[in-house]
């Protein structure tokens with residue numbers, strides 16, 4: 001499964017079976033976490049076989065059987081949140097390639113129940129539940145790509161492909177309030193909504209995969 005296929009196969013899955021996440025899948029996940037932490041000075045931690053963060057009443061309103069997750073820890077503030085979104089989604093897509101079900105979580109889990117260390121200047125921005133899904137999930141109904149930009153069609157091919165990947169991006173409460181402005185061959189991405197910076201990082205990750213590397217760049 002390549003990254004384009006992983007983007008299409010990823011859906012929020014909130015019910016997991018009892019099957020444990022073991023090597024070689026666990027080792028591959030750890031490698032993805034290490035790469036993300038090294039790339040952006042993050043402190044993401046993979047937690048396996050530890051149900052407490054998803055065992056309280058808030059989590060149980062949404063989740064069942066979640067025992068594995070990523071604690072998405074990074075520098076406090078907007079830049080840290082965007083980096084967590086971008087690199088967290090890279091790990092999510094790797095997890096999907098490895099046959100795992102995933103769901104981003106901002107609210108319905110317990111941060112305090114996580115056995116993780118958070119250094120001064122850092123915070124837990126969010127989590128991602130990981131495991132073998134009871135179902136493959138369904139995903140959200142895609143909005144037309146035009147809602148994600150103020151640019152008028154026809155779009156350059158790379159921009160259209162980028163927005164088609166953005167269409168499939170997970171977002172808090174499925175709000176997808178990020179926007180992508182086109183200025184010649186550069187793109188400015190803007191946040192919006194609750195968890196706006198995390199959502200923006202996720203959407204930028206999708207845009208880059210969809211658009212490919214050539215013919216455009218992010219605006220400064």
Ligand SMILES: Cc1cc2nc3c(=O)[nH]c(=O)nc-3n(C[C@H](O)[C@H](O)[C@H](O)COP(=O)(O)O)c2cc1C
Pocket residue numbers: 010011012013014062103104105106107108109126137138139140168169170171172173174195198199202
């Ligand atoms: C930053 C962020 C926070 C989220 N928080 C929660 C949450 O607290 N509880 C939950 O059940 N789902 C949460 N989600 C999952 C979204 O509801 C889900 O991604 C969205 O409805 C789109 O569905 P899809 O992921 O299947 O495409 C969150 C997603 C993101 C990106």
